[in-house]
Amino acid sequence: MTVPRGRRAPRHSLLATFSLVVLLLLLARFGLLQCGPRYGRPSAEMPHPTTAGSGANSPAPSATASSPVLRGSEASILGSVHVALGTPHDADPSDEYFLDQRAFVLSYSPEKRVPNWVAWQLDRTHFGNVGRKDDFRSDLALPARFYRVKESDYLHSGYDRGHMCPSADRQDSLADNSQTFLFTNIQPQLRELNAGPWEHLEAYARKLAQRGQLLYVVAGGIFSAPFPTIGNGVAVPAANFKIIVVLNQGQGAADVDESTQVLAALMPNQRGVGEREWTQYLTSVDAIEQASGYDFLNAVSERVQRVIEPRVAAVMAR
Numbered sequence: 001m002t003v004p005r006g007r008r009a010p011r012h013s014l015l016a017t018f019s020l021v022v023l024l025l026l027l028a029r030f031g032l033l034q035c036g037p038r039y040g041r042p043s044a045e046m047p048h049p050t051t052a053g054s055g056a057n058s059p060a061p062s063a064t065a066s067s068p069v070l071r072g073s074e075a076s077i078l079g080s081v082h083v084a085l086g087t088p089h090d091a092d093p094s095d096e097y098f099l100d101q102r103a104f105v106l107s108y109s110p111e112k113r114v115p116n117w118v119a120w121q122l123d124r125t126h127f128g129n130v131g132r133k134d135d136f137r138s139d140l141a142l143p144a145r146f147y148r149v150k151e152s153d154y155l156h157s158g159y160d161r162g163h164m165c166p167s168a169d170r171q172d173s174l175a176d177n178s179q180t181f182l183f184t185n186i187q188p189q190l191r192e193l194n195a196g197p198w199e200h201l202e203a204y205a206r207k208l209a210q211r212g213q214l215l216y217v218v219a220g221g222i223f224s225a226p227f228p229t230i231g232n233g234v235a236v237p238a239a240n241f242k243i244i245v246v247l248n249q250g251q252g253a254a255d256v257d258e259s260t261q262v263l264a265a266l267m268p269n270q271r272g273v274g275e276r277e278w279t280q281y282l283t284s285v286d287a288i289e290q291a292s293g294y295d296f297l298n299a300v301s302e303r304v305q306r307v308i309e310p311r312v313a314a315v316m317a318r
């Protein structure tokens with residue numbers, strides 16, 4: 001009989017259409033939830049104004065359906081606004097697992113079990129009423145084959161859980177503030193460093209951002225082999241570095257010139273570090289490049305790097 005078949009067919013296609021609509025609604029809802037945090041995944045469809053507008057940068061490659069980007073690869077953070085002045089590079093790419101945390105980006109060392117460096121953009125839009133979430137926790141974004149640092153690694157170690165991207169730099173959203181408490185953003189710091197010159201430099205940077213300036217910051221550790229460890233093999237840095245490029249709103253790599261203010265600081269993670277003002281740890285980007293092995297600000301023209309990187313900023317404390 002052909003009649004029942006003829007009746008059944010439209011019923012089936014109606015059901016299929018209904019299922020498709022439900023599926024699309026679910027996908028849309030999921031998609032909306034993912035758009036919740038301030039930072040989306042870098043994509044060609046939504047270039048950030050500061051990277052899109054800068055003539056010196058070619059448009060960053062991005063993930064598309066046809067070219068999936070490998071998790072942990074450098075391509076996975078390309079196009080992030082936080083590395084608009086360049087992704088730091090050194091001679092050993094084997095200890096770099098890149099993570100786009102949206103609130104900031106970082107390179108993680110599976111061997112040292114700390115970030116090599118963390119990079120973030122800071123301006124007054126990052127301030128708000130969100131308090132410290134204080135939810136220190138393992139970073140499940142790391143592949144299971146890596147050790148995931150946890151609270152007990154720092155317990156009774158004699159070291160603070162020192163933020164690279166500070167909690168106070170991400171107070172506009174609970175999700176972004178919480179990201180700063182992932183252990184992939186943390187290095188063991190002596191309290192006198194963490195609560196001393198390191199924190200005073202953080203506060204100075206926030207003051208510049210509050211005044212309306214746009215900052216590009218990168219911070220990390222200097223490790224001298226064989227590096228000491230705490231807990232389950234978490235490397236203790238011999239020193240911490242921070243580079244801050246001070247720009248105006250809407251500016252990017254192409255706007256960095258000979259007159260751009262750059263603060264570079266190198267602070268020993270050693271006893272006595274707290275006895276000096278943070279300004280006494282100011283140094284040049286070149287000195288940090290030499291100590292860390294990384295090339296920073298590499299999206300800035302070589303000509304400008306050669307002028308701004310040997311310079312030591314003069315800043316009055318307080």
Ligand code: MN
Nearest residue numbers: 162163194199
């Ligand atoms: Mn701190």
Ligand code: MN
Nearest residue numbers: 295296297305
């Ligand atoms: Mn450089």
